[in-house]
Amino acid sequence: MIKLTGVYKKFNSQEVLRGLDLTINAGETMVIIGRSGCGKSVTLKHIVGLMKPDKGSVEVDDVNISTLPPLELQSIQKKFxxxxxxxxxxxxxxxxxxxSFGLRTQHLMNDEKQIQERVTECLRLVGLEGIERTMPSELSGGMRKRVGLARAIAAKPQYILYDEPTTGVDPIMSDAVNDLIINMKEKLGVTSIVVTHDMTSAYTVADRIAMMYHGVIQQVGTPDEIKNTADPVVKQFVAGTAKGPITLEDRG
Amino acid sequence: MHKHLPGESIEQKIEERIEEGRFIKFLGKNVVGIADHIGKLVMLFLQIIFWTFRRPYDYKNINKQMNEVGVNSLVVASLTSVSVGMVLALQMGAASKNILGEPLYVGTAVGFSMVKELGPVLTSIVIAGRVGAAITAELGTMRVTEQIDALYTLGANPVKYLVVPRFLACIVMVPILTIYSNILGILGGFFVSVYKMAIPSTRYYHDIVDFMRGKDIMHGLIKCVVFGIIIALISCYKGFTTEGGAEGVGKATTQSVVISMVLILVVDTFLTNILQFVGIG
Structure with missing residues (x-):
């Protein structure tokens, strides 16, 4: 379980998170939606310990990671x-x-044949077989993203955090990515946190959806609850209309 | 204290106070900023020491960096040192000829200048330009494209994985390149002395070995280890703290090279004083 309590984060004079509370239960897929620049990626980075909150706490399996020394934090990060x-x-x-980078650094597999098999398996899962020897600079944006996804799942982590998994990916592949997220949950019991503004993807993969606005969670609910919300801010965002309480200048 | 002088209006006084306020704010911001950088540099240095002595060692990566810092800098280090050795011999020869009527102590001047000052300083400056820039640009690009964050999430510590190999490469290769530069510089001086100024080769040789002691060589080597640390530390720190996309990488790289070069020269002054004080060279 991941629990964020009263998380504040400021960059220079800009307050990005203003007392954010969010709980993600084990085995569920939580989708975080919100406007670009509203702090969704920052929230993800707090969860994995890449950023430390100015105030508040981030707990992963009941361990407060915001106060952990680097080596212990590193052992928690292996879960992600x-x-x-x-x-x-x-x-x-x-x-x-x-x-295979994570497999090697974390010494999860030592047998070279086993590592190669895992690499091939991960590439097959993202629909990119046979590109093992290609360099990243030779790949298209969408392909890079899928290789990134293969790398994220290679070590069979307990938690997978997806930062805009379907952005820059064609619609057919985007649906395949959604299937992959659902499969990871159903087959391996992985807890997923997905940051996106692709509402189709959000409705497809989410157990619960959380809408971020002004550095806090505006509403959390099941996809149906979010679809039929009475909250004008959430309503405007999911409907994707320019008119409403969220103005174009208001980045949330 | 400001006294209200006759002829000085209230507006002028307010203006002055605002100016003072701005000045103090400006000063404070810079002092805090520099203190912040120094603190972070010390933290990075301590982390490097910690991870350097932690197994396992990434020999493949260390070897790659040694090649990058050492072997790939050979050509530029050779050209610099041979030229400097030759110029030193020409200048010393001409100066002593003007004053004393014949070129004297050319070997001594070339040897001591190279071994104690120009070898360490010039080699370090060349490496700061060539290798320091490359390190900052590479790490800076990795920072802005989130590759450094990715290392953390894949269970690799970026200091251990990226900084330690570069740090080791710098503190091992800068002294080795310096010794190599010293030899080439002295050889450059030798050719000018023997073939242009007709100084007997044995005299050039004795001008050096009769006066040079082990601690003179030590003096130069201690310096270049410190310069190696400066290059690695500044370039890695600047790379790690890069922000703002391609423009940020450009800025960080320029700053890294400028700061390393200036620091090498400034630290050289203090270090020479200290080493002379403790009797090394």
Missing amino acids: GFLFQGAALFDSMNVSDNI
Whole structure:
């Protein structure tokens, strides 16, 4: 279980998180929606310990990770797989080395044959067989993202955080990514947190959806609750209309 | 205290106070900013020491960086040191000829200048430009494309994985390149002395070995280890703290090279004083 309590975060003078509370139960898929720049990615980075809150706490399986020393934090971070917005593939390594990186650094597998099998399996799951020796610079944006996804799932983590998994991916592949997220949950019991503004994807994969606005969670609910919400802010966002309480200048 | 002088209006006084306020704010901001950087540099240095002594060692990566810092800098280090050695010999030869009527102590001047000052400083500056820039640009790009964050999430510590190999490469390779530069510089001076100024080769040789002691060589080597630390520390720190996309990487790289070069020269002054004070060279 992941629990964020009263999380505040400020960058220079800009307050991004203003007392955010959110609980993600074990085994569920939580989708976080909200406007670009409202702090969704920042929230994800707090969950995995890449950022520390100015105030408040982030608990992963009842351990407060915001006060942990680096080495202990590193052992908690092994529970996570993270798909970055821009994939964040290592430029100096080919696809296979990228995917197997976590397996090697965490010594999860030592047998080279086993590692290669896992790499092939992960690539098959994201529909990219046979590109093991390709360098990231030779891949398209969507392909990079899928390799990033393969890397995130390679070590079979307990939690997977997806930062905009369907952005820049074609509609057919986007549906395949949704299936993959659902499969990870159903087959492996993975807890997923998905940041997106793709509402189709959100409704498909989510057990619960949380809408972020002005640095806090505006509403949390099941996809049906969010679809039929009475909250004008959430209503405007999910309907995708320019008119309403959220103005174009208001980044949330 | 400001006294209200005759002829000085209230507006002028207010204006002055605002100016003072701005000045103090400006000063405070900079002092706090510099203190913040120094604190973070010390933290990074401590982390490097911690991770350097923690197994397992990534020999493949260390080897790659040693190649990058050492082997790939050979050509540029050779050209610099040979030229400097030759110029030193020419200048010393001409100066002593003007004053004393014949070129004297050319070997001594070239040898001591190279071993104690120019070898360490010039080699370090060349490496700061070539390798320091590359390190900052590479790590900075990794920072802005979230690759450094990705390392954390894949269970690899970026200091251990990225900084330690570069740090080791710098503190091992800068001294080795310096010794190599010293030899080439002295050889450059030798060719000019023997073939242009007709100084007997044995005299050039004795001008050096009769006066140079082990601690003179130590003096130069201690310096270049410190310069190696400066190059690695500044370039990695600047890379790690890069923000703001491609423009940010450009800025960080420039700053890294400028700060390293200036620091090498400033630290050299203090270090020479300290080393002379404790009797090394």
